[in-house]
Amino acid sequence: MKANPGQPKIQPLPGASMREVTITKEPVELYKILKFEGLVESGGQAKTVIAEGLVLVNGATETRKRRKIVSGDTIKFAGEELKMLLGRRCP
Helix, strand or coil: CCCCCCCCCCCCCCCCEEEEEEECCCCEEHHHHHHHCCCCCCHHHHHHHHHCCCCEECCEECCCCCCEECCCCEEEECCEEEEEEECCCCC
């Protein structure tokens, strides 16, 4: 089956895993977290998967790509779960 260039290349990871992600400021936009954590290849792809309802924030489907994420939030996507933690930036 050929890949459609307009469709994101999403492959669920085997088994769910929880990963803690430290952010140095809050809030952070949801699509940026997906991009910077390597769950998608680009910001555009992140926006697409969010708009399609493939991302959960705190257990609920989230379709707002600019949803503000803060410490304590959890994000689930493609078999992976991220827990946001607020940390200090190293000098």
